[in-house]
Amino acid sequence: MSAGVVAIAVVPDRRTGTSLWELYEIAIACAVFGNPQPDLVDPWYELRMCGEAGAGSGAGVFSVRIDHGLDGLVGADTVIVPSVPDAVVEDGEDVPAELVEALRAAAASGARMVSLCTGAFALAAAGLLDGRRATAHWQHTAQLAARHPGVVVDDSVLYTDEGSVLTSAGATAALDLCLHLVRRDLGATVAGQLARRLVVPAHRAGGQAQFIEAPLPPSDGDSLGPVLQWATEHLAEPLTVESLARRARLSPRTFHRRLQETCGTTPLQWLLQQRVARAQTLLEATDLPVEQIGERSGLGTAANLRRHFTRTVGVSPTDYRRSFRPSARPSTGR
Structure with a gap:
C-alpha cells in the first residue's frame, strides 16, 4: 500500500x-x-x-x-x-x-x-x-x-x-x-x-509572511545563512537574539530587522519553530523521554516542551509520537 x-x-x-x-x-x-x-x-x-x-x-x-x-x-x-x-x-x-x-x-x-x-x-x-x-x-x-x-x-x-x-x-x-x-x-x-x-528549507511555518520586503539578502556578505545554520546545530544551548547578533556581527536591532526581512518572522519565533521541528524529529526517530527531548531541542522542561509543542503542532508530544511510531514505548508524561 x-x-x-x-x-x-x-x-x-x-x-x-x-x-x-x-x-x-x-x-x-x-x-x-x-x-x-x-x-x-x-x-x-x-x-x-x-x-x-x-x-x-x-x-x-x-x-x-x-x-x-x-x-x-x-x-x-x-x-x-x-x-x-x-x-x-x-x-x-x-x-x-x-x-x-x-x-x-x-x-x-x-x-x-x-x-x-x-x-x-x-x-x-x-x-x-x-x-x-x-x-x-x-x-x-x-x-x-x-x-x-x-x-x-x-x-x-x-x-x-x-x-x-x-x-x-x-x-x-x-x-x-x-x-x-x-x-x-x-x-x-x-x-x-x-x-x-x-534543496529547499525543511520547514517554513504556514504563518510566515507571504510578502516580505527583501526575500533575498543583497549580498553574500549580508547573508544570515551561516548564523542560522549554526543556530540549528546548537538549539540545545541558551541562544538569545543578542548572542546570535554578535555572531552575525550586527546589533540586535539590525539582526532582528534583517531576519524579519529575510524570513518574514522574528528571531524568537524563528528559534521556536526550529526547536519544535527538532522535537518532532526526536519524537519520531528516538525513544527518548520528553524531558530529554525538551533539553536537546532547547525547549527546556517537559512542561515547556508540551506547552509550545501542543500550541504549534496541535497535538501533545506523546500523541504525536504515537501517530508516527505506534510501536514505540510510552514516553514520560504528556
Missing part, C-alpha cells in the same frame, strides 16, 4: 490551454508526490493526473498528460487543485461546473482538499472554504474575498491548514504546503530528507 493517492485536478483554460503558472505548480506537486523515494518510504505516493476529456493541457513547449477523468478525484486521499484560468480570477468567469461537482464528490468521499494559489477559487466555488480560513497569492486575495464572502481570507500567510482543507499562496509557497503535507503524513524526518533533496 502506498503512502496515499494524490490526485491533481488540471484546470486548463478552454481557449488557451494550461497556463505556465499552473504548469509550475503541477510540476511542484509532481516533484514531491510523483517521484518514488524507496529509501524513505516504499511504496511512495500514487499520483493521478485528472482533467476534462479533450481539454487543452499544454503551454508553449510544455504539456501535461491526463490519465484520468475528473471522476478520478473520487477515492483519492488528497486532491490538489493548482491555479485556475486567469479568466476565472480576473474576469469573473465561473469555475467549470464539472470540476465543482467533482470536487464536492471527492470531499464527500473523505479526500483531503488542497489548493495551490488561485486553486482556492475552485474550492470556494464548490463551497469547501465556507467558514474556513484560506489564502491565495496576495495579488488575488481581494478578488477571492469579494467573490466568496463566506471565506475567511488571509492574505498574509504562506499557507493555511484547516485539517481536511488546506490552501497555499502562489509560487514557492505551493512547495512549502506540499512539504507540509508530507510532514503531516510521514513525519518531520522524511519531510526533512525530501526537502534536502529538493
Whole structure:
C-alpha cells in the first residue's frame, strides 16, 4: 500500500490551454508526490493526473498528460487543485461546473482538499472554504474575498491548514504546503530528507509572511545563512537574539530587522519553530523521554516542551509520537 493517492485536478483554460503558472505548480506537486523515494518510504505516493476529456493541457513547449477523468478525484486521499484560468480570477468567469461537482464528490468521499494559489477559487466555488480560513497569492486575495464572502481570507500567510482543507499562496509557497503535507503524513524526518533533496528549507511555518520586503539578502556578505545554520546545530544551548547578533556581527536591532526581512518572522519565533521541528524529529526517530527531548531541542522542561509543542503542532508530544511510531514505548508524561 502506498503512502496515499494524490490526485491533481488540471484546470486548463478552454481557449488557451494550461497556463505556465499552473504548469509550475503541477510540476511542484509532481516533484514531491510523483517521484518514488524507496529509501524513505516504499511504496511512495500514487499520483493521478485528472482533467476534462479533450481539454487543452499544454503551454508553449510544455504539456501535461491526463490519465484520468475528473471522476478520478473520487477515492483519492488528497486532491490538489493548482491555479485556475486567469479568466476565472480576473474576469469573473465561473469555475467549470464539472470540476465543482467533482470536487464536492471527492470531499464527500473523505479526500483531503488542497489548493495551490488561485486553486482556492475552485474550492470556494464548490463551497469547501465556507467558514474556513484560506489564502491565495496576495495579488488575488481581494478578488477571492469579494467573490466568496463566506471565506475567511488571509492574505498574509504562506499557507493555511484547516485539517481536511488546506490552501497555499502562489509560487514557492505551493512547495512549502506540499512539504507540509508530507510532514503531516510521514513525519518531520522524511519531510526533512525530501526537502534536502529538493534543496529547499525543511520547514517554513504556514504563518510566515507571504510578502516580505527583501526575500533575498543583497549580498553574500549580508547573508544570515551561516548564523542560522549554526543556530540549528546548537538549539540545545541558551541562544538569545543578542548572542546570535554578535555572531552575525550586527546589533540586535539590525539582526532582528534583517531576519524579519529575510524570513518574514522574528528571531524568537524563528528559534521556536526550529526547536519544535527538532522535537518532532526526536519524537519520531528516538525513544527518548520528553524531558530529554525538551533539553536537546532547547525547549527546556517537559512542561515547556508540551506547552509550545501542543500550541504549534496541535497535538501533545506523546500523541504525536504515537501517530508516527505506534510501536514505540510510552514516553514520560504528556
